[in-house]
Amino acid sequence: MALIVQKYGGTSVDGPERVKNVARRVVETRRAGHQVVVVVSAPGDTTDRLIAMAKEISPNPPARELDMLLATGEQMSIALLAMAIQDLGEPVISLTGPQVGILTDGVHTKARILEVNCTRLRRELEAGKIVIVAGFQGATPDNEITTLGRGGSDTTAVALAAALKADLCQIYTDVDGVYTADPRVVPEARKLSCISYDEMLELASLGAKVLQARSVEFAKLHKVVLEVRSSFNNNEGTIVKEVQDMEKAMVVTGVAGDRNVARIAIYDVPDRPGIARALFEALAKENINVDMIVQSAMRDGINDIAFTVARDDLAKAVEVTERVKEQIGASAVAYDDKVAKVSIVGAGMITNPGVAAGMFACLAEEGINIHMISTSEIKVSCIIDEEHLTRAMQALHKWFRLDQEA
């Protein structure tokens, strides 16, 4: 008997037939002799609909009340799924994030999990029940309802799997697994049977929407074995785990593209200690995630700083940057939201120098100009004009022979 955490995304529970379909899968797993904890997201476009309702009331709804509103979406899903499972004759109970004991900090709409209290979960599992948990939500120690931000349900699932020391955490979604590239963009993309946490982490951060980076980070930290698979068929998925045999790792595992990128530049920044800190602290205070940062010394004592943020955060980020510009005496702020990020990821890069050079060569052959570059041990990312993204991904996929089995 294994303890399995399953997570079903919003499309998997959109409408009564799909809810019943998920119920059948869960009951099958239970009847195979396993203990099952199920994490569900809000049905279909519920979260977007709720946000639209809020915007009709107020252009800038307070984050606390937005969380109060958004938390209802998952609460609907857990109740409906529990009903469907009960209808199939298995004992079941649904629990909201606050009920299950998912303790978070108080950063509304982007809360982080501090602790998972498993007392109630274990009690219900020991009573032989399937436990359905609302993803994406938790409560502060003061019992304020919080949400974990987009994709938070993945994080909920991994956090529960870690806290319960589950044998496996299955992430059910509308794709079959993790591919070498988005198959809608690169038709030759192949499904990977296994990928390391680090590679998955880079792919997720780089815009592969199949898993949230946060949840992969969490899984890596707590050594939770993930399986990404489809809730619409029985195809084998992709296992995400610690890959021991680095020697055998592919040089490049995947290509990712991300259009949710905007670039901001601040010009003629005095080259004094603490200047970059002033800027990025101000951005952090507004909860704006900065992705790539490039600082270039153009002339003596004067720098240009360029960085990227998610497009949703662009307006706020520009506002903050303008404010900091005045304080530090920089000359101008510019931004561009017609850019995109293309990346290659592979654990084998560590032991195979020259991969980055290959990427630049490939893009140069395609005549695609590179605006910013950022590298880590296992990935290389380039900011390019958005209009070239598809072509860049296809060219890189072919260049690194990702369409062929290793």
Add this chain to the structure above:
Amino acid sequence: MALIVQKYGGTSVDGPERVKNVARRVVETRRAGHQVVVVVSAPGDTTDRLIAMAKEISPNPPARELDMLLATGEQMSIALLAMAIQDLGEPVISLTGPQVGILTDGVHTKARILEVNCTRLRRELEAGKIVIVAGFQGATPDNEITTLGRGGSDTTAVALAAALKADLCQIYTDVDGVYTADPRVVPEARKLSCISYDEMLELASLGAKVLQARSVEFAKLHKVVLEVRSSFNNNEGTIVKEVQDMEKAMVVTGVAGDRNVARIAIYDVPDRPGIARALFEALAKENINVDMIVQSAMRDGINDIAFTVARDDLAKAVEVTERVKEQIGASAVAYDDKVAKVSIVGAGMITNPGVAAGMFACLAEEGINIHMISTSEIKVSCIIDEEHLTRAMQALHKWFRLDQEA
């Protein structure tokens, strides 16, 4: 400075414009210098929609999960209303039933309030905030989410007013106040400026839908002064309170009709002690409310028993009665769901004998047959064929001159 509890029903918060309208009313009250606690229901037909969703999943959804689902309706309302009030510049916070500390028993979908913990409420009020509370819901001591049954938001409002010792509890609805009869049925009906708890209680139990009987009972017990008024205009409403001067009380205050009635009869019941008890205990155990009961000794040692229940409960009640029939050796069970209840209510009846006789005379003149009669100190109810209900209400309204000021 007074402490006012306001309750807004589902039609008052149906759509963004109406939510904003309620927000303006609440803010007006606050700016007039009062402390305000607001109780809201789920928007419009949300509760019905959620029940329909549940029925699509399971013909008989478990009550606990139904509560989990239904509680989301009010949670949406409080979040949206809080956003609208914040947008008008007043400090505000929304709280779910569990958050506010509304402790109930564990009878899901029909829970009763055990206790209201005011600590959080008082803290938020003292911080100068308008507090928005989700009606209709609470939590058991084990933190299970419960709902109070239809009209439960009125009960929430009165319970909060009682616990906070509020100066006034305003029930905002889509009618101007309490009328001598339903104006849609009796066009001559007049709005009452004041009515006693007991009269209101009888009217509410008798099918006047403006207030739930439970909430009036609660208000009477805790001496909470109620005002029933419309959220769509500024007309004065109807005050419900202890009426001291009984001498001046009108003989008949109002006429009520109720179609949500079904009649069950059990024939040839042996006349032994404990027989009625067996039947009504079995019904109570299924949470079926029995309204009128008539026992008639037809022959020596054999009785017929007839009683009425709400139509929703008919199927279950017949099932229970059939079971009891076998146990006690009665001959047959019959039922009729084409009946209705017409009632007259008035505190002055106590000191004015002959009112019941007047009612029977009026119905006789109209040629309307009476199936069952039930009386209390301040009301007389008759079960008649449903098809005659409107005519009976109009005739009684005229007979007791309710269209004329006292």
